[in-house]
Amino acid sequence: MSEYTAPLRDMRFVLNEVFQVSRLWAQLPGMAEVVDEQTAAxxxxxAGKISAGIIAPLRQTGDEQGCTWSSAGVKTPEGFVAAYQAFAAGGWVGLGGAPQFGGMGMPKAISAQVEEMVNSANLSFGLYPMLTAGACLSIYAHASEELKQKYLPNLYAGVWSGSMCLTEAHSGTDLGLIRTRAEPRADGSYAISGSKMFITGGEHDLSENIIHLVLARLPDAPAGPKGISLFLVPKVMVNADGSLGQRNALSCGSIEHKMGIKASATCVMNFDQATGWIIDAPNKGLAAMFTMMNYERLGVGIQGLAQGERSYQGAVEYARERLQSRAPSGAQYLHQAADPIIVHPDVRRMLLTMKALNEGGRAFSSYVALQLDTAKYSEDAATRQRAQDLVALLTPVAKAFLTDMGLETTLHGQMVFGGHGYIREWGQEQLVRDVRITQIYEGTNGIQALDLAGRKTMGSGGALYRLFADEMRQFTASAGAELAEFCKPLNAALDNLDELTAWLLDRAQNNPNEVGAASVEYLQVFGYTAYAYMWARMAGAALGKQQEDDFYASKLGTARFYFARLLPRIHSLSASVKAGSESLYLLDAAQF
Incomplete structure (x- = not known):
């Protein structure tokens, strides 16, 4: 199994040369004093050192050992506690946290790169601090000052960790069906009762306390999603002086036995009159939870990218070393019994597909992260609103397309290894198993596609789409003649997406099935077009430098491969969209 190396050169290229983040940071209040290019580097x-040196070595052993449940609690695999303590001691849990509560205050553009490194190193490990960061976002945005003061410092420090308790056995995506109850008490707290499942990090031995954010219903709550409130429920009660008291009335009933991410504790959590405190106002729980959802969904997309990057690193190393047959054009390495498989066209097709999707995904996830930073920190209302609108539009694409491409990439990596990719020692089969969940949790990719096509595109009458499309048009219009080879196919892809969007807007007015029938393929066309925009921008940043550095020559070659071999996928996908919904309803339920 190959060792992990953080792709720092490419991260710096994306941040500094493609998006020129230092210019943005200089325009955001207080950000210039917090971070610059040197600090970011x-x-x-x-982060690359701790990911490669401490977290990555636990990936395969963690998968083999998994988490273990007993009535006393959940134990993580050997080495996880020490690695987590080292990670927390370095301040990494609070990297993006509010400085007034002990966080480092770094922008999402930085924390997104760190998330990729940690998740490439070990996805199971990365889930624990990710859930804590998500809980912190909701607490910081919506909780009372008292709750912030009491809980955020230890959460940012990694001394305590967090979990999100949303799903119930009968209620997955449709949270309006939840049954967990919250009874008010005279002292202002609430008694929380109910059962939650699929709770990542609901119980473990990494931190001395776990702070659960729990969705529940008040006694007089209206039915459906408008009647959901959010509560902070600690595993161990916290005394007035900040010390830990007695255990709260909650427990982990079991852990799930999963296809992958086996070192991540996925728990059934039971609350039996557990003490909790409301976050925000009654019946505003979904709004409070969705504060962190854009960050979390981008984070899940980055998990897909991260597995693809890890798979590529192993595959390209193997392809350079594995000897099999001779190149179609004749022997390339006469001193060896056969040529390395990297000479073969099909292996090159797979490796270049992996490289193009990984690097395009890194640029796209960084672009969305920059919009999150702008929406959070800009002082200009119009600039904030534009960034918020772009985040709303692009979040489902980031979650779904990055993870769809993550699965494709890991499958290519496994195939490069041939039979060795199917056995455990080389590590590729674990990546395939691990990455699969990223398409499922935080809203399945089908739900993300429906969000993009229905709520964001149709729901805005196409206005959100036009915001992004206009930016891409402005880029191609201002580009010089030297970028024509990239801008011409990007413009053609935009014309296609414009037409597809207009077609869907028109058809959806008369047939409610059209959006759902078209949404997955529509998101895919959107994703490939967005990646084309990223690749055109990266080509622009690399052009003219290819003679001085192989990195830039490689970037340009990969860009040309993307436009030649991957972007054309939009044509078959567009044809599927325009085939309409009728063929989906030709069978009765009994005929399936």
């Missing part, structure tokens, strides 16, 4: 360097 140092943070990424250190």
């Amino acid at each position: 140092a943070i990424l360097e250190e």
Whole structure:
């Protein structure tokens, strides 16, 4: 199994040369004092070291050992506690946290790169701090000052961790069906009762306390999603002086036995009159939870990218070393019994597909992260609103397309290894198993596609789509003649997406099935077009430098491969969209 190396050169290229983040940071209040190119480079360097040196070595052993449940609690695999303590001691849990509560205050553009490194190193490990960061976002945005003061410092420090308790056995995506109850008490707290499942990090031995954010219903709550409230429920009660008291009335009933991410504790959590405190106002729980959802869904997309990157690193190393047959054009390595498989066209097709999707995904996830930073920190209302609208539009694409491409990429990596990709020692089959969940949790990719096509595109009458499309048009219009080879096919892809969007807007007015029938393929066309925009921008940043550095020559070659071999996928996908919904309803339920 190959060792993991953080792709720091490509991260710096995307941040500094493609998006020129230092210019943005200089325009955001207080950000210039917090981070610059040198600080960012140092943070990424250190994150690469801890990811490769401490977290990555636990990936395969963690998968083999898994988590273990007993009535006393859940134990993580050997080495996880020490690795988590080292990670927390370095301040990484609170990397993006509010400085007034002990966080480092780094922008999402930086924390997104760190998330990729940690998840490439070990997806199971990365889930624990990710859930804590998500809980912190909701607490910081919606909880009372008292709750912030009491809980955020230890959460940012990693001394305590967090979980999100949403799903119930009968209620997955449709949270309006939840049955967990919250009874008010005279002292202002609430008694929480109910059962939650699929709770990542609901119970474990990494931290001394776990702070659960629990969706529940008040006694007088209206039915459906408008009647959901959010509550902070600690595993161990916290005394007035900040010390830990007695255990709260909650327990882990079991852990799931899963296809992958086996070192991540996925729990059934039972609350039996557990003490909790409301976050935000009654019946505003979904709004409070959705504060962190854009960050979390981008984070899940980055998990898909991260598995693809890890798979590519192993595959390209193997392809350079594995000897099999001779190149179609004749022997390339006469001193060896056969040529390395990297000479074969099909292996090159797979490796270049992996490289193009990974690097395009890194640029796209960084672009969305920059919009999150702008929406959060800009002082200009119009600039904030534009960024918020772009985040709303692009979040389902980031979650779904990055993870769809993550699965494709890991499958290619496994195939490069041939039979060795199917056995455990080489590590590729674990990546395939691990990445699969990223398409499922935080809203399945089908739900994300429906969100993009229905709520964001149709729901805005196409206005959100036009915001992004206009930006891409402005880029191609302002580009010089030297970028024509990239801008011409990007413009053609935009014309296609414009037409597809208009077609869907028209058809959806008369047939409610059209959006759902078209949504998955529509998101895919959108994703490939967005990646084309990223690749055109990366080509622009690399052009003219290819003679001085192989990195830029590689970037341009990969860009040309993307436009030649991957972007044309939009044509078959567009044909599927325009085939309409009728063929989906030709069979009665009994005929399936």
